[in-house]
Amino acid sequence: MNIIVSILSLTFFAQVLRLFTPYFLGANAANFSERAGVINIAIEGFMITSALGYALFTYLTNNIFLGFVCAILVNLLFSLLYALFVIKLKINQIVAGVGFNLLMAGLAKFLIVFIFQSSSNTPRIPDLPNIPYIQDIPYVGEVLSDYIILFSFALIFISNFVLFKTKFGLRLRSAGENPEAGESLGIKIRLYKLYGVLICGFLSALGGIWLASNQNSFSDGMVAGRGYIALAAMIIGKWKPVNILFACIMFAFFEALEITFQISGTFIPSQIIQMLPYLITILVLIGFIGKTKPPASDGIPY
C-alpha cells in the first residue's frame, strides 16, 4: 500500500524526471551521431569528461557559467578528436569508442587525484541556478525550474524537427543511410558526419553537466553506465526521437521504482527490481516493437 502511495507521489514523478534527463540527452546525442552514420558508443566517456569538466572549471573559476561553457568546449574538443579517428582516419568505430570510454574514465580518475588529491571526488560545487518564476510554481516548481531538464523537453521537438523537417537533417540522414547517393547529389558527406559527432558531443556534455550539477560534485564512477543505457534507449526507440522518449521514460520509471522499493524495503529483493529494466529491454527487443533497423550505413567508414 505504502509503495503505491509513494509511486503516485510527486516525489516519485520528480525522481523519474531526474533519472530521465541524462538518459534522454545521451540517447539523442547518440542518435544524431548514428543518423549521420557514425556509431558512438563513447557516450559514457563523453558524459564523464563533461561532468568532470564542469566540476573542475566551476571550482577553478568559481563561476558556474564559465564551468558550463568550458565543459561543453572540452567535449567538443574530444568530439573533434573522435571525428578525426573515425571519419578522417577511418578507425573502426567500436574500437575507437571503447578506447575513448576507457581513456576518459582513466583520465578522470587521474585528474581528480592529481588536482584534488582525492581518490573519489572533487570538492563541492554549487548547483546550476534555477529558472526564476518557474521555481515559484507550487509542487512541480523545483524540478521543472532546471534549465537542462526543460531543454530536454524541448529536445523532443528540436530533434524531430531538425532530423525530419530541415535541409540539414535530410542531408545528415543521407550520410547515415547511403553516403554514395548523397555524394552523387553534391552533399559533403564527411562534413555532415562531423556535424553529427559534434552535436553528439554537445548533447552528451549537457547530460554530464547535469549529473555533476545535480550531485554538486564530480565523483569517480558517477555516470554509472548511463551512457550505455542511453544507447539501449536509442536502439529500442528505433532511432526515432519520439520512441526514444518513451524508451527513456521506461528506463527512468523502473529505476525510480527500484529506488522506491529499496527505501520502503519490500519482500521483493531489490536485485530483482534492478533487473527489470534490462529484462524489459530484452523482451522489447525480442518482439514487442518489431524489427529495429539502424541507419543502413551506420558504422561503415566513408
Add this chain to the structure above:
Amino acid sequence: MNAIEFKYITKRFGDLTANYNVSFAVRKNSVHCLIGENGAGKSTLMKILFGIYKPDSGIIKINNVEKSFDSPLDAIKSNIGMLHQHFMLIEDFTILENVILGSEVTIKYKIDFEWSEKTLNNFNDKYNLGLNLEQKISEISISEQQKVEILKLLYRNSEILIFDEPTAVLSPVEVKEFYKIIEKFKDEGKTIILITHKLHEVKEIADRVTVLRRGEVVYETEKENLDINILSRKIVGDVILKNDISKETVMINQEDSVIKLSNITLRKNGHDILNKLNLSLHNGEIYGVCGVEGNGQSELVDLIFGLEKKFSGYLEKNTNKISLVPDDRLKKGMIKEFTIGENLILKDKNKLNITKKYLTGLTDEVINNFDVRVPENSVIMKLLSGGNQQKVIFAREIELNNDVLIFSHPTRGVDINATAFIHSKIIEQRNAGKAVLLISSDLDELLSLSDKFGVIYKGTLVKEFSSELENIQNETMKNKLLEKIGKLMIGISVE
C-alpha cells in the same frame, strides 16, 4: 551545335588505362548512344563528365565552353544529370525526400514540403511516371525506382542527361515506356547520352553511336548508316563470338517430369503471389518463363529451390539436386569480399581440407574453362565486372552437376561476349540432359534458348508455347509471336 565535346580524355587507374585519348562530340538535342563491352571505359568516361573522376589529361567542353568539374555538384550546376547504373537511392527515405535531397527548397529552416510536392507532382503527371511521393524506396519496384531517378533529373532541370544502362533492369513493356520518356526529353530540346548493351534498342532510338573498346573510340556512326552486325563486331573486336553451339535432340520421356507443380498457390500479405500455377520441368529441356517483373517469378524460383515452404497445391520433386543462378548476383549469388576460389567452394559440403593450392587450382580451372578475365588469380569478386562475376557463379552451379538448373536473369547487365558464352553453357547443360528453368525479361534470349515457353501474369502461367518456337527464324512469325507474348504479359488474353 555540340552540347558536349570530349577532347583527348585519358584516365588511368594504376596500371589500368580506362580511357585513352577519347575524343568525340555529342550534338545538342540528340540521343547519343555509347556502347562497348563491360570494362570498355564507358562508365568511367561518364563519371568524368559528371565530375566524379578527374581525367589525367584532356578537356571537356559543355556548350562550347571548356569546363572542369571538381564534384558532381559542379556538373549539376551546369545542368548535367546522371542516372547511375546502380541506383543512388536511399531505401529508408520517401520518394520525395530522395528527389529533393541536395537541392532542397526551404522556408527559413524548414523544407518547403508543400511546394516540393506540387512541383514533383507536376513532373509526375507530365511524364506519366505514376509515382506516389510518400512511398519509401524500399516499398517500390525497380522500374519505379528508375522513375524516381528520372524525377531527380527533372527536378534539377538537367539539360544534358546521362543514362548508364537504364534498360538492363526493365521488362520489355517497361523498356517501351522508358523510351517514350526519352523521346519526350528530346522533344523538349534536351540532350541524352545513353549507355547500353542492347543493340536493337540502339537502332531504335540513337541519333548517333560511339563504340568504345579497351578505353578507346573505335567506331562512330550516324543513325542512317547503323548496322547491327558491324556494331557487334566493333564492340568485341577480333574475338570470335562463341554462340555456335546448337541444340541436339535429347531423348526425353514426356511422362517423367523432374519437377512438377500442380495448382500451386502462394499467399503473402493477403495477395496471391502465385495463383493455381502449373508447370513441369523435364530432362533435356529448357523451360523459359517470361513476364513483367513482380508477377511471381522470384517466388516461383524460391519455391522450386526450396526456400519457400508455405504454399498450397502439389509440388512433386524427383530430385533435390538443384542449382540456382539467382537474379541478384551481388546479394544472393556470391560473397563480394571473397576471392573467386572461396566463392567457388561455397556449396562444397564434402571437402574438409581446403588448402591454398586447391583453391588456386580450382580458380585456374574455372578461369580457363569459363573464360573469366581477371587481373590476378586471388582477386576478390567485387572487383570483377558483372559478366565475369556471373561466369564464376555459373561455373560453381554447373560444376555441382545437379539434375535441375535454374537460371534467373542470367545475362542481366552482361556484355555481348559474356552473354554468348553464358548462352552456350546453358544449351550445353540442356544437351547433357539436365532440366533447365530459365527466367528472363529478355525476350530474344528466351525465344532463342527455350524449348518450351510460358508467360507468367499475376502468379499464373497464362499460356504455354512450344511448337511455335520452331519457326522462330522466320521474321514475320517471330514478330507475331512477340506481339502475342507482349499482350499476355500485361494481362490481355489472346486466342
